[in-house]
Amino acid sequence: MNKSTRGQFGVSLGDVERARLELKKYLPSSPLIFNPWLSEAMGCEVYLKLENMQPIGSFKIRGATYKISQLTPEERRKGVIAASAGNHAQGVAWGSKRLGVSALIVMPAVAPIVKVQNTKALGAEVLLVGNNYDQAFEEAQKIIRKTKRVFIHAFEDEKVIAGQGTVGLEILEQLPQVDYILSSVGGGGLLAGISTVFKNLQPKVKIIGCQAEKANSMIRSIHKGKAVVLDSADTFADGVAIKRASEKVRKILTPFVDDWVSVDEDAIVAAVLTLLEKAKITAEGAGAITLASLDLMKKKVRGKKVVLVISGGNIDVNVLSRIIDLGLIRAGRRVRVNVVLLDRPGSLAALTALIARQGANILQAIHDRNEPSTKIDQTEVALTLETRGPEHSAILIESLRKHVLRLELAH
Numbered sequence: 001m002n003k004s005t006r007g008q009f010g011v012s013l014g015d016v017e018r019a020r021l022e023l024k025k026y027l028p029s030s031p032l033i034f035n036p037w038l039s040e041a042m043g044c045e046v047y048l049k050l051e052n053m054q055p056i057g058s059f060k061i062r063g064a065t066y067k068i069s070q071l072t073p074e075e076r077r078k079g080v081i082a083a084s085a086g087n088h089a090q091g092v093a094w095g096s097k098r099l100g101v102s103a104l105i106v107m108p109a110v111a112p113i114v115k116v117q118n119t120k121a122l123g124a125e126v127l128l129v130g131n132n133y134d135q136a137f138e139e140a141q142k143i144i145r146k147t148k149r150v151f152i153h154a155f156e157d158e159k160v161i162a163g164q165g166t167v168g169l170e171i172l173e174q175l176p177q178v179d180y181i182l183s184s185v186g187g188g189g190l191l192a193g194i195s196t197v198f199k200n201l202q203p204k205v206k207i208i209g210c211q212a213e214k215a216n217s218m219i220r221s222i223h224k225g226k227a228v229v230l231d232s233a234d235t236f237a238d239g240v241a242i243k244r245a246s247e248k249v250r251k252i253l254t255p256f257v258d259d260w261v262s263v264d265e266d267a268i269v270a271a272v273l274t275l276l277e278k279a280k281i282t283a284e285g286a287g288a289i290t291l292a293s294l295d296l297m298k299k300k301v302r303g304k305k306v307v308l309v310i311s312g313g314n315i316d317v318n319v320l321s322r323i324i325d326l327g328l329i330r331a332g333r334r335v336r337v338n339v340v341l342l343d344r345p346g347s348l349a350a351l352t353a354l355i356a357r358q359g360a361n362i363l364q365a366i367h368d369r370n371e372p373s374t375k376i377d378q379t380e381v382a383l384t385l386e387t388r389g390p391e392h393s394a395i396l397i398e399s400l401r402k403h404v405l406r407l408e409l410a411h
């Protein structure tokens with residue numbers, strides 16, 4: 001290989017290339033697909049690197065499997081242990097199963113059910129401890145002192161970073177003319193790997209680190225010039241909820257990342273919904289942060305070839321259904337209203353007929369004659385209505401307002 005810019009923590013292009021050779025034994029490249037709808041909406045060529053399509057639903061399979069494949073026979077006999085809120089847990093479980101190694105995973109008790117179940121289904125032993133990653137991490141350290149299992153760190157590990165970096169090598173093969181790469185950052189292992197590849201082979205490609213505003217430990221660390229610890233990392237994007245930034249990873253990212261973007265919770269939720277609806281892709285919050293970030297920087301990347309790493313798709317279906325609900329309400333396509341009618345025969349029928357004439361669909365109607373705040377001759381109806389969009393909703397609400405005694409928008 002030609003000249004290699006070695007990251008300060010010691011991850012080189014050669015390390016990532018070795019990881020690629022090894023991982024080819026277990027995993028095909030993940031797809032990189034052009035999305036016409038997002039490209040039109042964002043004013044650039046949008047390509048999605050679909051790590052949600054990995055067997056465990058996230059890129060974490062790469063680093064964990066590569067790390068386990070590099071253990072000595074003695075280390076493999078001892079077994080491995082990891083602390084994780086979910087995706088790394090599944091990566092370690094998958095890699096361990098594939099390589100015949102025993103795995104113990106310490107997960108916070110609040111980890112998403114889908115991630116706990118999947119980790120167990122892959123044959124790992126799961127211990128649920130504490131309320132966050134840090135507490136699970138502490139517990140894992142105590143267990144290591146007793147059992148001598150090998151700890152597989154989720155991001156502060158050269159082999160893990162080299163494994164995650166294979167995402168970058170694949171992008172380079174699949175779209176050599178790429179201009180921008182956006183990747184979400186929790187601990188930063190994924191971006192450390194990807195940026196190591198590009199800053200060695202294609203340094204002109206702009207690398208953008210994307211974080212949830214509520215868990216922006218790496219962005220703050222970069223600004224401060226040293227790793228920080230947040231008081232909380234309470235984001236819906238649970239995959240990137242890291243309070244304690246790694247100084248070693250910060251040192252890799254500082255020279256390699258061209259720009260940083262942070263996004264709020266609403267933007268992440270909206271991005272999950274957009275990916276689902278417009279690209280037919282199931283992304284979890286952490287996986288959709290890149291799309292939310294692109295929305296903030298679309299003027300800058302006009303006409304460029306932009307790769308969004310969709311890093312994971314492990315989202316609980318109950319959460320997904322709430323997101324769809326909320327997203328439709330925010331987009332003005334679902335309306336919730338409470339109306340008060342005269343308690344007369346035919347009142348409800350007249351109301352539903354009006355809604356039908358307006359071309360809206362009733363998703364739910366709760367007719368409550370015992371609501372304490374309504375008068376004796378009145379009744380309240382709580383309606384959830386499906387509309388064609390904000391204009392249609394506004395017209396519908398106006399005509400309902402004229403028809404009923406009182407109307408309140410419910411949120």
Ligand SMILES: Cc1ncc(COP(=O)(O)O)c(C=O)c1O
Pocket residue numbers: 058060087088154155164184185186187188189190191239240284286287311312313
């Ligand atoms: C879906 C998803 N995206 C992004 C990340 C962030 O990865 P890293 O910690 O390597 O920055 C994670 C970490 O678990 C994740 O699960």
